[in-house]
Amino acid sequence: MAAEKLYYKDVYQRKFHAKVVQCRPGKKGYEVALDQTAFYPEGGGQPYDTGTLGKAKVLEVHSKDGEVWHDTDCPLEVGSQVEGNIDWDRRFDLMQQHSGEHLVSGLIHEKYGYDNVGFHMGTDRITIDFNGIVPEEDLPKLEEKINEVIWENIQTRVLYPTEEELKQLCYRSKKELSGWVRLVEFPGTDLCACCGLHVTYTGEIGMVKLLSVQKFREGVRMEMISGKRVLDYLNEISEQNHQISVQLSAKPGETAAAVRRLAEENFRLRGRVMDMEAEAFEQEARRRLAAGDVLLFEKGMEADSVRRLATAVMETCQGRCAVYSDSGDGSFKYAIGEKGGDLRELVRQMNQALNGRGGGKPFFVQGNVKASRNEIEEFWRQRK
CATH class of the missing domain: 3.30.980.10 (Threonyl-trna Synthetase; Chain A, domain 2)
Known part of the structure; x- marks a missing residue:
């Protein structure tokens, strides 16, 4: 006989008493059926209730073949009376x-x-x-x-x-x-x-x-x-906004304007940095004129800067240019270029040897390696 569904009679009922009709081993402990229940089984898009049945925790509740089954963490004696308590906050x-x-x-x-x-x-x-x-x-x-x-x-x-x-x-x-x-x-x-x-x-x-x-x-x-x-x-959004207002020394109601000002300033500074980098990359390219294969190490460069430096030197060195930038976490960003070259096999070997990944065109590739500077230098020494 199917359990009486108390949850349809009173959705606010948090506590009830019932008789254990069946108890059997289940996939998640034990499956318990009662003569009546206030535990809602999963259905209609709504998740199941949780709570307790006597000493047992109710982990899940499901309806199968018209019967409501309570998945519990321990068995309950068939025929015994138990008190059920719904996790009301969840319900x-x-x-x-x-x-x-x-x-x-x-x-x-x-x-x-x-x-x-x-x-x-x-x-x-x-x-x-x-x-x-x-x-x-x-x-x-x-x-x-x-x-x-x-x-x-x-x-x-x-x-x-x-x-x-x-x-x-x-x-x-x-x-x-x-x-x-x-x-x-x-x-x-x-x-x-x-x-x-x-x-x-x-x-x-x-x-x-x-x-x-x-x-x-x-x-x-x-x-x-x-x-x-x-x-x-x-509350979460308010706390985040409070932290932002402290960092920007702005009133909570003025954080958006402060962020806009900061973004505009950052845009201007990035422009200046890119101009300075472009000048430095041109100088490096002139310095490496006809130098043949070149291996360069930098610190804290963004991937785009690594690419632009490798591109600039590749145009003048008349060989292969490999640029690596320490990311500070045990990895290096890289960019490797060779005018008219085919780097595919070389890069495949490098990624395999240095725990790397990346790709691009036959003559220019970018990616990351998980290796030390010494390991990177040794790889290139073996290929001179």
Whole structure:
């Protein structure tokens, strides 16, 4: 006999007593069936509840063949009475996320006519896939409308229509339904077939934050959070902004302007550095005129600078130019060039000998090696 599903009677029930009907070894410990349970099994896009059954920890909960099975870390005696305790913080968070997702999906469907074709409730963010394009510039207005609905504190309704009643209703569903159907309604906003658990009043969601929207397949993937996750997110952003304001000696509300000024200054300085490097590279190229094969070592150069130095010297040395720059972590960036040459076999041998990787054109290659300067110098000595 299937367990009585207390979670559908009262989504706020945190504690209950039940009789152990079955207990069997499982893949993750033991699988326990009860005569009644408040533990929600994974389904409808909503993850399972966790908590305790007597002395046992409830690790996962799944529905199989109409029965609710609780994966526990230790066995429970069949016929015994146990007290179940739901991890309420987890349950309420998932209810907030799921209810927030319904509001978002409902309003997107109403405004654009798009369907929710994919939904994942992660530990930090919710993702929803829609089969149409939602412009990123629309997110602020959508977010405002969703939160207005939340703050109206509308009561959620759970409906079990007859098959005839179901035919007359306009509701969201990923597939054609018949027979016993459970509908969750946020009046005026959304009506959707759903077996998951939701808050009773929209005010309990607290707030919804739309984080991003990106092109995905034929539509978009939207990231969102609800409830306490919004507060945690805003606190994290606030702390990061505080640290930035301290580093820039700017007020918290003026960090963006300070970063812009810093970026402009950095752009000007990079321009000056590139001009100075260009002059130094030209001098090095003149100094290496007709020198034949050249091996150079530099410190702290960016990959682009390594490339430009190798290119400049390659043009004048009448041989092969190899430039290495110490990255400070036991590796070296490299650039090797030879006018009219074919370096492919040589570079293959070098990458194999010096734990490197890279590539490019036959006459010019770039990459990295994990080796010491002595090892690099020895490699080239053997190839003179």
